[in-house]
Amino acid sequence: xxxxxxxxxxxxxxxxxxxxxxxxxxxxxxxxxxxxxxxxxxxxxxxxxxxxxxxxxxxxxxxxxxxxxxxxxxxxxxxxxxxxxxxxxxxxxxxxxxxxxxxxxxxxxxxxxxxxxxxxxxxxxxxxxxxxxxxxxxxxxxxxxxxxxxxxxxxxxxxxxxxxxxxxxxxxxxxxxxxxxxxxxxxxxxxxxxxxxxxxxxxxxxxxxxxxxxxxxxxxxxxxxxxxxxxxxxxxxxxxxxxxxxxxxxxxxxxxxxxxxxxxxxxxxxxxxxxxxxxxxxxxxxxxxxxxxxxxxxxxxxxxxxxxxxxxxxxxxxxxxxxxxxxxxxxxxxxxx
Numbered sequence: 383x384x385x386x387x388x389x390x391x392x393x394x395x396x397x398x399x400x401x402x403x404x405x406x407x408x409x410x411x412x413x414x415x416x417x418x419x420x421x422x423x424x425x426x427x428x429x430x431x432x433x434x435x436x437x438x439x440x441x442x443x444x445x446x447x448x449x450x451x452x453x454x455x456x457x458x459x460x461x462x463x464x465x466x467x468x469x470x471x472x473x474x475x476x477x478x479x480x481x482x483x484x485x486x487x488x489x490x491x492x493x494x495x496x497x498x499x500x501x502x503x504x505x506x507x508x509x510x511x512x513x514x515x516x517x518x519x520x521x522x523x524x525x526x527x528x529x530x531x532x533x534x535x536x537x538x539x540x541x542x543x544x545x546x547x548x549x550x551x552x553x554x555x556x557x558x559x560x561x562x563x564x565x566x567x568x569x570x571x572x573x574x575x576x577x578x579x580x581x582x583x584x585x586x587x588x589x590x591x592x593x594x595x596x597x598x599x600x601x602x603x604x605x606x607x608x609x610x611x612x613x614x615x616x617x618x619x620x621x622x623x624x625x626x627x628x629x630x631x632x633x634x635x636x637x638x639x640x641x642x643x644x645x646x647x648x649x650x651x652x653x654x655x656x657x658x659x660x661x662x663x664x665x666x667x668x669x670x671x672x673x674x675x676x677x678x679x680x681x682x683x684x685x686x687x688x689x690x691x692x693x694x695x696x697x698x699x700x701x702x703x704x705x706x707x708x709x710x711x712x713x714x715x716x717x718x719x
Contacts, residue, residue, distance in 0.1 A: 384502070385511040386463035386625075388414045390455060392446050392494065393468030395419040397580040398517070398614055400429035402465060405618040407433040416440045416459050418452070419468065424581040446490035452497040461501075465625060466494055467517045469549065472583055476545035477677055487548035488555070491516065495559045502565070514567045515625050516556045520610070520635070521546035522571060525680035528608065532686035533571070535633045543678040557631075566630040570621065573637040573685045576705065577614035578712040589648060590713045593655045593666045603675035605645025608682035612638035613705040616698045623694045634694075637685025640702050645670075654710045 389406065393399040394417030407415050419425045421443055433439045440459070444451045446468050455461065469487050470476065476483045495514065502512050523533040524540030541547040553569055560567040576586045589599050620636045628634060642650070652666045690696045700708075 383507065384456075384460040384462040384505060386513055387412065388416070388459055388461050389463040389465060390416050390418060390459070390461045391465045391467065392418050393425070393466075394441075395421060395425035395427055395429055396467065397424070397429075397584075398575055398617060399467040400579055401577070401614045401618045402467065402621055403430060403439070404433055405615075405622060407436050407439045409622070411436075411438055414438055414440070414459060416442065416455060416461065418442050418444050418446065418455065420445045424471075426579075429579045447485065447493050449493040449497050452494055453501060456497055456501040462512045463515070463625065464494060464498055464513070465515045465517070465621065466491065469517075471519075471545065473521075473543050473545045473678075474676060476543055476548070480544035480548075483544050483548040484551075487545075488551045491552035492555050495555060495565070499559060499563055499565055503563075509564060509566055512566055513625065513630065514556065514559070514565055515621070515628075516553065516567065516569045517621065518553050518569055518571045519546065519549050520571050520573050520637070520683045520685050521680065522550040522553060523683075526682040526684055528606075528682055532684040533635060534686045535635055535689055542680055560631050568624055568628045568630060569633045570624055571633065571635050571685070572617055572620075573610035573612050573683060575614045575617055576611055577709050580614075585644070585647075586651065586709065587713055589651050590655055590710055591717065593652060593669065594659070594714070594717055596666075596669065598671040599648060599652075599669045600671050600673045601645060601648060602673060602679060604672065605643060605648065606681070607644050607679060608641050608684070609644070609647075610637050610684050611640045611642060611647070611702060612636065612698065613700045616700060619699070620690060620696050623696050624690070627694050634690045635685045635687050636690060636696075637687040638698050638702070639687070640698070641682075641684055642702075650706060651710070654706050655714070658710055658714055
């Protein structure tokens with residue numbers, strides 16, 4: 383019988399996905415965890431080394447847009463739970479190649495939904511003890527002013543980049559399958575994640591690497607854009623809670639309550655990297671280089687996660703300063719290998 387203890391995790395070789403896979407494989411040894419990942423530039427099997435020998439873990443290389451493959455996996459492993467993280471996620475790449483983002487983020491999500499619907503509806507118990515959990519982003523909500531306000535679950539969607547537009551569309555398809563077919567679905571929208579194993583095109587790992595190599599640190603505009611940062615392991619814990627205890631048809635916002643302007647974040651990174659490298663304080667500050675702002679660059683994101691805290695008892699476990707120390711130490715160790 384297919385049930386939620388047999389879980390397909392898409393994008394499990396990526397940054398957030400690999401932390402979620404590790405969390406579930408190690409915490410729930412009686413669960414069957416099947417990972418589906420295309421292993422594009424941002425997916426790396428090294429991210430899953432910690433669990434590759436675990437008996438409850440299976441890896442499959444494949445594309446979420448391949449509905450025949452997805453359907454076969456669901457049936458073969460009697461999948462009753464799907465945690466969908468696979469996505470193109472870099473805003474700059476979406477500006478240069480929006481079709482790729484529409485294909486993966488929209489058509490890929492739709493393929494998963496349709497495969498799950500057809501399989502689950504074919505079973506005697508149908509949707510009983512099933513869940514399609516879609517991981518989304520705070521960027522679907524658009525932008526906030528600097529002087530206040532936070533994204534809530536009922537904030538209207540207002541995406542400004544091809545990336546956020548593709549994620550907004552996938553969110554709508556998930557809700558449509560719940561409302562049209564009665565599929566048990568849940569969505570979470572999370573703020574910026576940081577921590578080990580992130581692909582180096584993203585701000586924090588890129589800047590750590592550039593500081594180590596004495597390369598310029600390109601800052602968009604004046605560095606005034608504000609983001610809410612969450613340590614990736616805290617995101618994995620939130621996903622665990624929502625998967626097990628979230629209400630079908632609901633949305634949950636996940637945030638770190640930890641806002642930083644880009645320029646202040648970069649200065650914190652410089653201070654921490656210089657400290658761990660044994661450099662004098664301020665040694666790498668001259669590497670900051672201001673560049674032309676990118677198109678559709680939202681001014682501020684901030685997540686109100688009070689619903690998740692109130693209903694499911696979740697709280698971030700790490701203070702930002704502690705998380706940054708751990709993150710910098712991990713990347714420095716990787717670069718020295």
